[in-house]
Amino acid sequence: MRTILTLLTYCTILSTSVLAQKLEVTYQEVVKVNPDEFKSSINFSSNGKSSSIPKDVYDNMIKDMQEPKDFLLTVFDNETTYKKIEKIDNQQHSGGMRISISFGDSGSGLYKNLSSKEYYKSVKLMDKSYTIKDQLKDYKWQLSRETKKILGFDVRKATSIVDSTTTATAWYTPNIPVKDGPGMYDGLPGLILEVEIKNTKNKGIESNIMRAIEVKEMPNLKPLEKPKDKNIISDNEYKTLMEKQMERFKQMRSEGIDKKD
Template identity: 30%
Template sequence: MKPLITYLFIFCSVVCFAQKNFSGRAVYQSKTSFDMERFNNRDMSEQQKKRIMDRMKNMLEKTYILNFNKTASIYEEEEKLEAPGRGGGFRFGGFTGGTQYKNTISKDFLEETEFFGKNFLIKEKVELPSWEMGAETKKIGNYVCYKATMLKKTDALDWQNMRRRSRGRDKKRKDDEATKKVTEDIEMPKEVLVTAWYTPQIPVSNGPGEYWGLPGLILEVNAGNTTVLCTEVVLNPKNSIDIKEPSKGKEVTRKEYNAIVKKKMEEMQEIWKGRRGGRGRGSRR
């Protein structure tokens, strides 16, 4: 009897939302686990590691806002005032947080981002994610959520899942089947398992960041080392939500942008190697 009541409640929610225009705002907390041992450097003391981790906390724990309507959404990091002396926080490789727009009908995806002081507008058409629907349920807040999973190919810039390359020959050969080389010292898995929890009680095919394509708003995502959890949902807020496509920056495709970033990272790696080599030569004198 209880499952029947649940399904009836969900059905009524879908009918209710379908009969009127609506919008909403969802707040998400994103946390990424990061093991410094993966990037263990013999020249780095425990104190230096701790200092780096303290600086990285702003990058590993973030708050995002998703503004959405029936067909489109804007996803961006919540603006926060930096504490005095923090120097604007830690930026990974020159990246700064941007704005992501997606339209679930036209399948247009736009991302406005900044990289080493230059603004870019990434434009692409996205395909419907290949979710595998499950029957397992759980409650997040007041919402009944259903489980869905998929294997996602990692992006070249997916730093959350990067790890130090193995030095053991046999292990390295084995890992190469499931991992890809990022640099001489860093690799990442070719695929990660993504687990999403969505609620048909909010029948929009949307969710945080790149995740969408389910018959309900995605309230939780677990992907590799990162968990994104919705902590608040406000439907039809008093202040109207205006969702506009971002337009700032040089227009590029995802492939073009990745190539730009890869080239810059290689340049920075060469500079870093040169500096380390210079220190090494100086130490022999």
């Protein structure tokens, strides 16, 4: 009898989820690192000479990179936000060096309007805040018949070639008719509960996986707020600013070395 009641309760949750458009979904992001390959891709130098990384510092770098990170996707009808869940870190790190790599692509906050296909993303560059305002990417997903279960939901597989170096494998559930998912990934006929990203440019980074660990209905959820229209730029303009900043760093580094020589 208890088994039948449990099954009926679960079926009720699934049926109401079909209609639910007010949700909170917690994702956990895990980066898979090949330590040896990653170490060989790092090039540290001082005064023009290569220098090795102390083992304890390198070990902490790898540990920090592989530490799971949590993100929260909030859904209110056709609007969503995606933000990192900050955690208190009381650990000591040797050498004062810490690297945190994330493909969640949320910046300080990501807002999407799934109806207008627009997104706003808060970012920082050289201590200056910007708001990227642009159109959502069309991932041209290839749907598959392959299925599995995540958090009790039946999910289906879809793949996308994002660009010449990046591929994404997503698992989505038609039981939750929200065409969104973690980070910038969206556009499938159901909520994306897991996405694995592989990028051949990131040497030593085998893959990045964002997987849902909790789905909650939020009937009393308040309307979402998009980032403020301050220092609005497009995604291409932001990339141009990033490239210019990298060139400045290289120039400053080169000039510093020449002066010391």
